[in-house]
Amino acid sequence: METTYNPQSIEQKWYQTWENNGYFTPQGESDAGNYCIMIPPPNVTGTLHMGHAFQDTIMDALTRYQRMRGKNTLWQPGTDHAGIATQMVVERQLAAQDKSRHDLGRDAFIDKVWEWKKQSGGTITQQLRRMGGSLDWENERFTMDEGLSDAVHKVFIQLYDEGLIYRGKRLVNWDPILHTALSDLEVISEEESGHLWHFRYPLSDGSGHLVVATTRPETMLGDTAVAVHPDDERYKHLIGKTITLPLVGRQIPIIADDYVDMEFGTGCVKITPAHDFNDYEMGQRHDLPMINILTVDACINDDAPQKYRGLDRYEVRDMVVHDLDELGLLDSIKEHKLMVPRGDRSGSVVEPYLTDQWYVKIAPLAEPAIKAVQDGSIKFVPENWSKTYFEWMNNIQDWCISRQIWWGHRIPAWYDEAGNVYVADNEAEVRKKYQLADDLTLTQDDDVLDTWFSSALWPFSTLGWPENTERLKQFYPTSVLVTGFDIIFFWVARMIMFGLKFMDDVPFKEIYIHGLVRDADGQKMSKSKGNVLDPIDIIDGIDLESLVKKRTTGLMQPKMAPKIEKATRKQYPDGIPAFGTDALRFTFAALATTGRDVVLAPDRIAGYRNFCNKIWNATRYVLMNTEDQDTGIDNQDCKYSLADRWILSRLQQVEDNIQKHFNGYRFDLAAQDLYSFVWEDYCDWYLELSKPVLMKDHFSESEKRGTRKTLVQVLETILRLNHPIMPFITEELWHSVAPLAGIKGDTIMQQPFPVSSDALKDADAEAELQWVKNFIMGIRRIRSESDIAPGKPLPVILQNASEQDKQRYEANESFIFTLAKLESISFLSNDEVAPESSTALVGEMKILIPLAGLIDKDAELTRLSKEIGKLEDNLGKSNAKLGNPGFVDKAPEAVVNKERERIAEMESALEKLKEQLEKISAL
RNA sequence: GGGUGAUUAGCUCAGUUGGUAGAGCGUCGCCCUUACAAGGCGAAUGUCGGGAGUUCAAAUCUCUCAUCACCCACCA
Numbered sequence: 001m002e003t004t005y006n007p008q009s010i011e012q013k014w015y016q017t018w019e020n021n022g023y024f025t026p027q028g029e030s031d032a033g034n035y036c037i038m039i040p041p042p043n044v045t046g047t048l049h050m051g052h053a054f055q056d057t058i059m060d061a062l063t064r065y066q067r068m069r070g071k072n073t074l075w076q077p078g079t080d081h082a083g084i085a086t087q088m089v090v091e092r093q094l095a096a097q098d099k100s101r102h103d104l105g106r107d108a109f110i111d112k113v114w115e116w117k118k119q120s121g122g123t124i125t126q127q128l129r130r131m132g133g134s135l136d137w138e139n140e141r142f143t144m145d146e147g148l149s150d151a152v153h154k155v156f157i158q159l160y161d162e163g164l165i166y167r168g169k170r171l172v173n174w175d176p177i178l179h180t181a182l183s184d185l186e187v188i189s190e191e192e193s194g195h196l197w198h199f200r201y202p203l204s205d206g207s208g209h210l211v212v213a214t215t216r217p218e219t220m221l222g223d224t225a226v227a228v229h230p231d232d233e234r235y236k237h238l239i240g241k242t243i244t245l246p247l248v249g250r251q252i253p254i255i256a257d258d259y260v261d262m263e264f265g266t267g268c269v270k271i272t273p274a275h276d277f278n279d280y281e282m283g284q285r286h287d288l289p290m291i292n293i294l295t296v297d298a299c300i301n302d303d304a305p306q307k308y309r310g311l312d313r314y315e316v317r318d319m320v321v322h323d324l325d326e327l328g329l330l331d332s333i334k335e336h337k338l339m340v341p342r343g344d345r346s347g348s349v350v351e352p353y354l355t356d357q358w359y360v361k362i363a364p365l366a367e368p369a370i371k372a373v374q375d376g377s378i379k380f381v382p383e384n385w386s387k388t389y390f391e392w393m394n395n396i397q398d399w400c401i402s403r404q405i406w407w408g409h410r411i412p413a414w415y416d417e418a419g420n421v422y423v424a425d426n427e428a429e430v431r432k433k434y435q436l437a438d439d440l441t442l443t444q445d446d447d448v449l450d451t452w453f454s455s456a457l458w459p460f461s462t463l464g465w466p467e468n469t470e471r472l473k474q475f476y477p478t479s480v481l482v483t484g485f486d487i488i489f490f491w492v493a494r495m496i497m498f499g500l501k502f503m504d505d506v507p508f509k510e511i512y513i514h515g516l517v518r519d520a521d522g523q524k525m526s527k528s529k530g531n532v533l534d535p536i537d538i539i540d541g542i543d544l545e546s547l548v549k550k551r552t553t554g555l556m557q558p559k560m561a562p563k564i565e566k567a568t569r570k571q572y573p574d575g576i577p578a579f580g581t582d583a584l585r586f587t588f589a590a591l592a593t594t595g596r597d598v599v600l601a602p603d604r605i606a607g608y609r610n611f612c613n614k615i616w617n618a619t620r621y622v623l624m625n626t627e628d629q630d631t632g633i634d635n636q637d638c639k640y641s642l643a644d645r646w647i648l649s650r651l652q653q654v655e656d657n658i659q660k661h662f663n664g665y666r667f668d669l670a671a672q673d674l675y676s677f678v679w680e681d682y683c684d685w686y687l688e689l690s691k692p693v694l695m696k697d698h699f700s701e702s703e704k705r706g707t708r709k710t711l712v713q714v715l716e717t718i719l720r721l722n723h724p725i726m727p728f729i730t731e732e733l734w735h736s737v738a739p740l741a742g743i744k745g746d747t748i749m750q751q752p753f754p755v756s757s758d759a760l761k762d763a764d765a766e767a768e769l770q771w772v773k774n775f776i777m778g779i780r781r782i783r784s785e786s787d788i789a790p791g792k793p794l795p796v797i798l799q800n801a802s803e804q805d806k807q808r809y810e811a812n813e814s815f816i817f818t819l820a821k822l823e824s825i826s827f828l829s830n831d832e833v834a835p836e837s838s839t840a841l842v843g844e845m846k847i848l849i850p851l852a853g854l855i856d857k858d859a860e861l862t863r864l865s866k867e868i869g870k871l872e873d874n875l876g877k878s879n880a881k882l883g884n885p886g887f888v889d890k891a892p893e894a895v896v897n898k899e900r901e902r903i904a905e906m907e908s909a910l911e912k913l914k915e916q917l918e919k920i921s922a923l
Numbered sequence: 924g925g926g927u928g929a930u931u932a933g934c935u936c937a938g939u940u941g942g943u944a945g946a947g948c949g950u951c952g953c954c955c956u957u958a959c960a961a962g963g964c965g966a967a968u969g970u971c972g973g974g975a976g977u978u979c980a981a982a983u984c985u986c987u988c989a990u991c992a993c994c995c996a997c998c999a
Contacts, residue, residue: 004961189996196999213999227999261998269999278997339996384927388994391926395995485994516993522935590947591936595928597992599935603948610961621958668937672946687958695957777965783953784965790954821956877943886979895942895980902943 005616007580010732023749024134032070036475038459040483044079045120048127050517053535057588059482060133064724065662068753076462077135081144083408083451084345090116113407132581132727141462143454151461152409152454160423164361171280174353175343176298180404181357187350189339196336200329204242211331213265215338218317221304222293225271230256255286274354292354358402365497366396381512381665382595401450408448456494459507481508512665520601530564541578582726583609589725590671618683619733622711626740632709633742639702643689644710645765650681652756692814716741717754772812778840778847779820786855793823797848805845839916864917875906
């Protein structure tokens with residue numbers, strides 16, 4: 001074995017072995033039950049980012065844990081076709097050749113996308129393998145594969161037939177670059193600064209004018225009314241009159257509507273029903289005409305005056321302002337902050353636009369979905385997120401599911417020439433279902449479905465639905481959904497609605513919501529900020545030049561490059577070393593506190609890489625001392641030392657804790673327990689305590705055997721406990737350690753997860769070992785604080801030792817001598833006079849180290865005073881507490897007694913230390 | 924405007940039913956002690972955001988203020 005842990009040399013090989021042997025595939029019926037997690041399908045042409053890596057670590061840890069617990073376990077892999085995102089990538093590639101998708105035509109373009117999928121679709125799944133993900137690759141799915149397309153059709157058709165999908169002309173969010181409608185969720189509104197223009201609209205009867213305020217002057221070309229509040233004294237008399245719309249000449253009414261806020265602006269609102277969501281509703285209430293003035297590119301169309309036609313809306317905005325000013329109708333311009341809606345993919349300003357679209361009538365689906373969370377059929381972890389869920393579900397709007405793009409599930413609807421709609425699986429089905437003549441010309445709807453429509457079916461479509469497959473029966477409903485809060489609405493809510501509708505059961509019983517991965521400064525990672533860390537670079541390492549290059553190429557704003565380069569060189573002067581997958585995974589686990597964002601700092605990862613190294617070297621020690629030796633597998637004649645009994649007892653507690661923490665999704669606490677048990681209990685104490693037993697001749701063979709056996713058994717258990725989080729190193733080491741523990745197996749993956757045994761819990765051993773530790777630590781402390789060389793063996797005198805102290809000392813002499821580095825020990829009766837010494841206390845017993853030539857008198861005085869000071873502080877606090885009659889009367893007896901004991905201990909210690917102080921001062 | 928969460932050691936965060944505050948990283952001192960210097964031993968560090976209340980007892984429960992973050996929303 002190498003002296004240093006090197007992740008590179010072990011990870012790839014084990015993954016190959018696991019996958020080739022089919023260990024990831026569900027192993028079949030089990031008494032322990034079924035366990036299933038659906039991966040949130042990443043974009044098929046995407047690459048793995050930190051968010052994925054974090055999420056996948058959690059899912060894999062859960063999956064491995066449950067698999068080891070003997071459950072029939074499935075982690076379902078797959079990818080999403082990601083309609084708009086993927087189409088955009090391919091269109092960009094075409095654009096580089098000066099082509100558009102229209103040059104190719106629909107079929108050829110779709111072929112091109114499939115080609116791209118074939119070329120890049122393996123990237124993210126390969127990266128998932130690098131993360132160690134134990135996904136059932138043999139059954140990988142894609143949202144556009146045949147089975148899933150069948151599911152999409154079936155759902156669409158059934159919802160249509162039930163009246164839950166309808167087609168309607170409505171105002172939608174229109175992306176003028178992508179030429180498609182977007183759902184509300186795909187529109188991101190951000191505050192930008194703009195202006196508020198005030199215009200005078202002349203009354204048609206020439207009796208004056210009204211002043212309206214707008215942030216969008218160009219839309220005035222489509223105004224069909226001006227609204228005021230019905231109670232507004234300023235304008236009451238004008239209601240019902242008309243104004244003549246400047247530049248257009250149209251007469252439009254002044255209407256009353258209490259939507260208008262009298263306080264805001266002038267209290268008069270221009271109404272453009274075809275280009276504003278509020279105006280649209282007002283238009284409907286007042287039966288106003290809707291005049292669309294925009295083209296699909298958001299240029300002004302032919303329903304506007306000649307001079308503006310064909311020009312971009314922003315160009316027209318300037319013209320309108322200018323023209324109104326010329327007419328003397330520009331009242332004022334004010335600076336104004338407003339929310340600007342942009343498409344989340346294209347970044348273009350989204351226009352409310354009147355088009356025909358398909359919608360899901362959502363209220364009837366939402367109702368049971370709300371109930372499922374209310375009644376606990378589905379639990380959010382942390383529970384708080386249910387509030388967010390309810391908030392949204394209670395205000396949910398119909399879902400616009402049609403997109404005017406080509407890459408996706410084409411809507412299974414056909415039209416005849418009269419415009420009648422027929423919905424069925426295919427054209428032949430349509431004719432049959434609707435009994436249409438063979439010669440009736442039908443054309444299919446050009447639109448495709450929102451990507452999230454097929455994602456919403458993921459928990460059952462991947463298992464074979466609509467077929468009633470064995471997998472579906474076994475794994476639906478799935479156990480838990482692991483996802484980020486950002487897609488609760490996009491995805492989680494919709495899966496719940498569709499799952500309940502089509503499977504008549506919830507899609508998952510729990511939803512574990514994790515936080516966002518941020519950089520070391522707490523910033524969101526983003527390409528444009530240049531602070532992105534690639535999980536693969538953490539695993540394999542990356543040199544500075546490559547990292548700089550990676551961060552500065554392909555930027556949306558190339559001028560940011562120098563700044564990013566500078567920051568990167570400063571933060572990673574030596575690049576990033578290869579930490580390995582296990583270290584990254586353990587870091588994620590340790591940081592996965594409930595619902596909090598995760599701040600990922602390379603220092604932290606390095607710390608857990610060191611932890612891997614610790615396990616590696618502990619194993620080296622154990623192997624060195626047990627290989628080719630009797631580890632008590634066939635020989636039951638083992639005598640267990642205090643240390644053996646203690647570490648086994650501690651191990652049982654840790655096993656209980658880890659189970660509890662995994663079951664409660666507290667990976668941070670699990671990681672913490674694993675870390676401290678392995679490092680502090682097992683390595684710092686137990687391995688050191690094993691040394692005298694194994695190396696000193698006066699220990700019997702059965703004692704040595706007992707210690708060897710314990711060393712190996714505890715280490716083997718540690719490896720299994722750590723396996724869900726650190727799969728590679730544990731597998732690698734397990735193959736060396738397990739045989740020594742008499743365990744045979746092809747892989748640690750299929751070994752049982754450790755379960756505690758009450759018989760091995762040993763409170764006496766823990767108490768006694770604590771005494772030993774206190775003894776040793778007391779001496780170490782004196783040594784360190786008195787500047788005695790660590791290697792110098794010390795003479796020690798014990799005074800005031802009880803019978804128990806004596807017994808404990810005798811039983812553990814070897815431990816104490818070795819770990820505290822002693823030269824000699826002698827007992828002193830109470831009436832004997834001790835030499836001038838430095839003192840440590842273990843309970844009532846005094847540990848004395850004679851000063852003689854070793855310890856400086858003043859240093860000892862300082863040390864003692866400090867300790868006395870501390871004790872006095874605490875004693876003061878405790879006395880005050882007991883002095884309070886309320887405390888003694890009302891606090892539980894146990895608490896009061898504990899306080900009394902504490903005081904007794906402190907008083908006794910204080911007395912001894914003061915005595916000592918006097919003695920030494922007197923020298 | 925509505926909602927949610929946060930504020931604890933220099934940094935990032937734990938803190939389970941109220942009972943004298945913990946970890947990792949960092950810092951300081953001494954050590955290459957035969958598993959590990961990616962290490963060992965030891966040490967320091969907190970008016971638990973401010974204020975008020977409930978209680979014998981509050982980081983923990985209630986109210987209030989402040990600051991920050993995120994989500995949702997139609998103020999022209």
